[in-house]
Amino acid sequence: MRHAERDVAKIAEVTFTSPDRVRDVIHNVNADGFASLYPKYNGGRPRTFTLPARREVKKIAKSRPVEHGLPFSTWSLVKPADFLVAEGVVDDIGFAAYDLRKDQLYGHIRKTKNRSNFLGFCRYLRSLHPTGTRIAIICDNYSPHLTTKRCQRVGTWATANNVEIAYTPTNSSWLNRIEAQFTALRYFALDGTDHPSHRAQGSMIRRYIIWRNKNAADKRLKALVSRANAA
Structure with a gap:
């Protein structure tokens, strides 16, 4: 049993899921064979990716x-x-x-x-660090990251919150x-x-x-x- 539990934990680790989910899958395969691994679609919401x-x-x-x-x-x-x-x-x-x-x-x-x-x-x-600690956030030049003449919210917020917004060069x-x-x-x-x-x-x-x-x-x-x- 201990060996089986170690196997379950290892499978959960490499598949980014929970041990309980792994146990459910193993149980379903034991009961219904590999057919249990195939999804059973019963209508519902259509795919978002058309x-x-x-x-x-x-x-x-x-x-x-x-x-x-x-x-x-x-x-x-x-x-x-x-x-x-x-x-x-x-x-x-x-x-x-x-x-x-x-x-x-x-x-x-x-x-x-x-x-x-x-x-x-x-x-x-910003909330992940003490307010007295200055942090730098490095971004590319995508428009929502920028401070512009028409919208200075990013720069204003950064100055008020002890943050430096640093941009990588173009390309x-x-x-x-x-x-x-x-x-x-x-x-x-x-x-x-x-x-x-x-x-x-x-x-x-x-x-x-x-x-x-x-x-x-x-x-x-x-x-x-x-x-x-x-x-």
């Missing part, structure tokens, strides 16, 4: 950002998502941050990426250390998947972040990040 949307996502992912007039040379995990939302292809988006000192990854899923939601995420990041977002973390997230949580909805995909990303922060010393994770940083 076929035209999937085709458009693939088309944009295979293109180069400069073909769309964007000021960077390559796509990261976040940038195509930002662009797809701006173009109306999909309707939710993620915010993410990587704490270099703590080696922790943070993420929020929102319907849109605008200055209000960006500032909301910045407030969350150099790869300098941001979070880009390597996105490589690992894509490998562990997204590659080879076909999530039926944005909600399911967001759930997988959240579960990955929880696992990643508890297992920051994982050898596979560290190897992926190291290779991405060296690329």
Whole structure:
């Protein structure tokens, strides 16, 4: 029994799920065979990703950002998502941050990426540190991150809250250390998947972040990040 429990715990760890979920799956397979692993759809909410949307996502992912007039040379995990939302292809988006000192990854899923939601995420990041400690938030030049003549909310908030908003140079977002973390997230949580909805995909990303922060010393994770940083 102890050996079986260790196996369950290990399976749960590598699949980013709970031991109870693993036990349920094992029980179902023992009772009904491998057919129990196939989902049984009984109507309900239709898929959020329509076929035209999937085709458009693939088309944009295979293109180069400069073909769309964007000021960077390559796509990261976040940038195509930002662009797809701006173009109306999909309707939710993620915010993410990587704490270099703590080696922790943070993420929020929102319907849109605008200055209000960006500032909301910045407030969350600010709350993770003592108010007397100055922090720097490194961003690319995507418009919701910017302080402009027409909208100075980002700069005003940063000055009032002991925060520096630092921007990577144009076409150099790869300098941001979070880009390597996105490589690992894509490998562990997204590659080879076909999530039926944005909600399911967001759930997988959240579960990955929880696992990643508890297992920051994982050898596979560290190897992926190291290779991405060296690329």
